[in-house]
Amino acid sequence: MSTTDSGLYAGATLAPAVHRTSKVQVFRFSGATWNTHRIHYDKDYAVAEGYPDVLVQSHLHGAFLTRYCTDLVGEQGRLASLSLRVRRFAVAGEELTVAGTVTSVTALGGDRALVELELTETRGSDGETCVTGEARIEVPLAWTDASGPAGGLISDQTNTSGEPAT
């Protein structure tokens, strides 16, 4: 993610994270989660079920959203909650992009803030949304000052014409 002078504030858009999935990733994720469902490794079965190829697991979609939040908070913050719905499938090999928008910022006691995010994951092949979600993260209050240092977390936000904000 790029570094700007902007902090976390309601309406801020965050830099996206891109994941190029692969059959070996989907295979290894099934192994790591002890998931024997054929739809994730047996292409003939996936095709018989009506899909173009083996599918990315819903929990791997979830892991990409989780990682988006934990990469954002680093070791100074924590992910408090995450809700998500997998709305469309993605096949192994698909490029998945996770992006977040800040929906609210609330100061907590003791120099901390609660930030709520809206998250989406879209697939590269046709731009359709695969996953929608919401997260709550706890971060240092200093990260939420729109004029303060952002610690390398926040993307450039653009105005409606798409030009970078000054």
Place this chain on the structure above:
Amino acid sequence: MAVDASVLTGLEQEVGVAHSEELGEISATLIKRFAAAVGEESPLYTDSAHARAAGYADVIAPPNFLTAVINWNPGAPYDQLREDGTEADTHLPGVPAQGVRIMGGGEEMTFIQPVVAGTVVMRTTVLLDVTERASSQGPMLITRYQDTYTDASGVRLLESVRTVLLR
């Protein structure tokens, strides 16, 4: 079979019934393999020395790890797996073993404490409610299962609510 009155009755009898089991010890190897599978780079998940320097006994798990593991048992014999490859135990108390199409409808996770390698984890599952809904493809049941994960002394680690659609 689809979701008929007998399926609904069976689920209604399960509402509020708690099922608890010990999942086992979450080893550093399990955590690191999950992290590698996801492509995680944070050393809290991948580097024991870094995790210790950060104050943990060993690596911690990426937050959705506990809910992502599909089967905690060593694995049933091959002739006991279902036709789709899955284990017979779906972790959905009250849902019939066959005849019903199961679709995930979403998950809400609350992360309470980090899961440190070496922790023995217990899970309690409760069906919160079941709702009938008509859909364009026929009758549908919406179920919500709450899973509470704790360590061996009862400290809560994670709470999740899964929405599961049945047809």
